[in-house]
Amino acid sequence: MTREAVLALAPDEASAKAARGLISPAKWPLLGHDAQAAWGECQGSGSKPYQTQVDLSGPVFKCSCPSRKFPCKHGLALLLMRAQEPQRFSTTGAPPAWVSAWLDGRRERAEKQAQKDVQKQEQRQAAAAAGEDAAPPAASADATARQAKRWQRIEAGLQELSRWLAERVSQGLATPPAGGAAEWRTMGARLVDAQAGALAGWLQAAGAEVDAPARLLARLGRLQLLIDAVARRDALSEAERADVRATLGWPLELDEVLARGEAVDDRWAVLGQIVEEREGRLVERRVWLQGLDSGRRALLLDFSHGTAGFDMPWVSGQVRAGRLVFFPSAAPLRALVEQRGPAEAAPPPDAGDWTAELDRAAAAMAAHPWLPLWPLALQGVLRLHGEQLCLLGPQGRALPLRVPADQVLTLLAVGGGAPVQASGEWNGETLRLLTLRGDDAWQLGRGEGAGR
Structure with missing residues (x-):
């Protein structure tokens, strides 16, 4: 290296x-x-x-x-x-x-995982040859009853949330709740009790926007949309129901993803990655990939605790052949690695056309309204607009970039006024810059970590 x-x-x-x-x-x-x-x-x-x-x-x-x-x-x-x-x-x-002991342990774990992968692949092939559904068998009566009970708890919690949201809107978004920030936390705690714990984070993010009524209303609107989706979930497609469950914090088991998800073989280029520390020493890593042949975008989302680290490393700009299995979704993005080959000496993908890139992001966020991020890869020129660093594209287009303040001058120097290829996480408003490539090499534009 x-x-x-x-x-x-x-x-x-x-x-x-x-x-x-x-x-x-x-x-x-x-x-x-x-x-x-x-x-x-x-x-x-x-x-x-x-x-x-x-x-x-x-x-x-x-x-x-x-x-x-x-x-x-x-x-x-x-x-x-x-x-x-x-x-x-x-x-x-x-x-x-x-x-030697550490390497031997890693080798043994890799061999066991490879055996499991081969067995799963053989089972899927046998089921396909027999004309059977490769999906896991139907849930038992006990599992079905547990799911029904959880839906009841979620519905009760969301009904309370809907009443609370209506009260907030009727009082006016410019008027803070009587209980202040504690009221947002209390409502979040009730959602955790209702087994919809992921929405507590949504409420916390919404509570931080009380000084920006337009953004606050947008966040509350997506929460109300989720409440409505849960109420009419039987009318949704399987992919849409999967998005609703995931947004509630009710994920699929990994084996179920491997059995039901779409498998894509390709050469995958690492567009960028970021590691952030969450509460309780939980570490989250997001790795963004692009298939060089299929053009598909993928998110690898991993978690570790403390100093455990991640067993499967990825290097920005690196290319590896492999098979990804995508989680069911109306806008498939998150994926699991089923097979991964060695790193290849291949050039990174060219940045996409601005219209095509933004249209694809808009289509994904329309199909999955609670999708928080979408990867963008664009070519443009770095410019300062006041104190805001932006990426300028064709026809006068500009995207505001989210970068640490102490890196702005460094990134401008890397760009040098010439076109660069930038990749990052788009949230609908700003592009969090993760990588920047000029003529010579990939440069890392590191975003600030959560809570720092």
């Missing part, structure tokens, strides 16, 4: 800067690598050095440091040194025991 590719893995600019400060030889009493892994011991503030290791097939990182960022500065520094000064790494002898 090149120096630029390593730095693109950093969760934020602070981690990249810290990693660059750790490449001094005095800090690494042990360095080694082979074709499979790189490892080292980095002297920190404690008496024992941190044990840092990287599986190069990913890359996948592990470190004994207490950092909650992934990868940590030690893992990044290890790969930076390997990219810049490979002669510092020993190539003689076997890896230390702590490296």
